[in-house]
Amino acid sequence: MTQQLANPPAKASPTYTGARNEDDKALLRAAVELTRDLGEAKASIYWPDMLGSALVGYAALAGAIVSDTLWVTLLLGVIATLALYRALLFIHELTHIHRDALPGFRTAWNILVGIPMLMPSFMYEDGHTIHHSRKRYGTPDDPEYLPLALMKPWSLPVFVLVALLAPIGLVIRYGILAPLGLLIPPLRRLNWERFSTLAINPDFRRRPPADGDRKRFILLETGAAIWGIVVIASVFWIGWRPLVVALAVFSAVGILNQLRTLVAHLWENDGEPMSVTAQYLDTVNVPPPGFIAALWAPVGLRYHALHHLLPSLPYHSLGEAHRRLAAHELAQATYNRAHYRGMAPLVGKIASSTMGRRQSSVQQKGAASAEATP
Known part of the structure; x- marks a missing residue:
């Protein structure tokens, strides 16, 4: 069972009852009022963090490629993975910060990280703003939501393992399909609608x-195509x-x-619109004292639930907020x-939800079969 970091307050909110369509006004008011001074995206933090992560990542990757010693290759591969992962996740910040906040940062990120990793920022723009929409979060229109906790147990390992093929898919998408799309308009339209958004909802189609x-x-x-x-x-x-x-x-x-x-979420919504508070509670924070998160x-994503309360707050301000x-x-x-202790208990919670639904479904079928037996 997931352990929550709960510290019951002396006085709880007098208005919030926990209904899916109702907001905790005290929470929303406090979120705004307590963070008014934390909204500035600081170039002195963004630039060194992004550039340093990219530099370490590419240097470690180059070392892994040229090394003739297996353990050195593996060690440098781990370092490259963590550093490039951090550099890549600045794509999330690019979607939320104002375009004039950090002059040149978006262009530099795309040149240094987005294009080399075949993940230009447009793959997150537009789609991610839908995910933060009050009316469309967790609905069939949300490209970044699947009710995983309500799905079959086998859907979880499939969901994770499909990411193994993502780099090959991106090479095909940009190195083959994009050039062919110049000659075949229907293919270009398909490429844009289906393969130009970081979406997990298979039914999502991107608009022009x-x-x-x-x-x-x-x-x-x-x-990216070049x-x-x-x-x-x-x-x-x-x-x-080098390619392998x-x-x-x-x-x-x-x-x-x-x-x-x-x-990142509990994935328990069945497709109906939710209040901001309900969205927050369907999302996850993994705050300190743990450091593995x-x-x-x-890049602030350990405070993902808080980010859904205050999506424009820069990542370096989330800890103080x-x-x-x-x-x-x-x-x-x-x-x-919305606070949890780590990845393992969260995976266990979601897996338990899927297994519970499976067991309930089996029991219902068994009961229906017994009733039908003369």
Whole structure:
């Protein structure tokens, strides 16, 4: 059973009853009032963090490629995975910070991380804003939501393992399908609708980009397509080893991100709209004192539930915002209900939900069969 970090307050919110369509007004009011001074995205934090993560990641990846010693290759591969994973997850920040907040940061990230990892920022833009919509979170329109806790038990390992193939899929999407799409318009339309969004909802179809974004998206896709072609062609002049090692590291990044995604929510919504508070409680914080979460949920994502309360708050401010809300007399009763101790108990909780539904379904079928027996 998942252990929650609950510290019952002396005085709970007098208005919130826990209904799915009702908000805890004390929590929402406190979230806004206590964090007014934390909204500035600080260039002195963003730039060194992103650049340092990318530099360490690429240096370790290069070392893993050229090393002739297995344990050195594996060690450098782990370092490359964690560093590049952190660098990659700045894509989440790009979706939320104002475009004028950090001049040049979005372009630099795409050149240094997004395009080389075949994950340009447009793959997260637009779609992620739907995920934060009050009316569309957890509904069939949400590209980033599946009711995993309500699905079959086998869906969880499939959900995670499919990430192993993501790097190969991205090479095909940009290095093959994008160039062919210039010659075959239906293929280009399919590529955009189905393979241009970091979505886990298989029914999601992306709409054409807004006029203001079209040129920028085309430039990013062109850059990623050129790099994809270079990656495919590289095997003919430098051999298979660099590509195989890089794909192995990027697959590890994909698995790590998919595990984080698996425990980012409780995935218990059945498709109906939810209040902001209900969305918060369907989402997960893994706050300190544990430090491992900072590796598998970096760039502020260990405070994912808090992020759903305050999506525009920069990642470096989430820790302080968490401390203030966790100590607030009227907000903490609801706020502390979204805190969990780590990935393992969360995976266990979601798996238990799927197994419980399976057992209930078997029992219902058995009862129906018994009633039908003369």
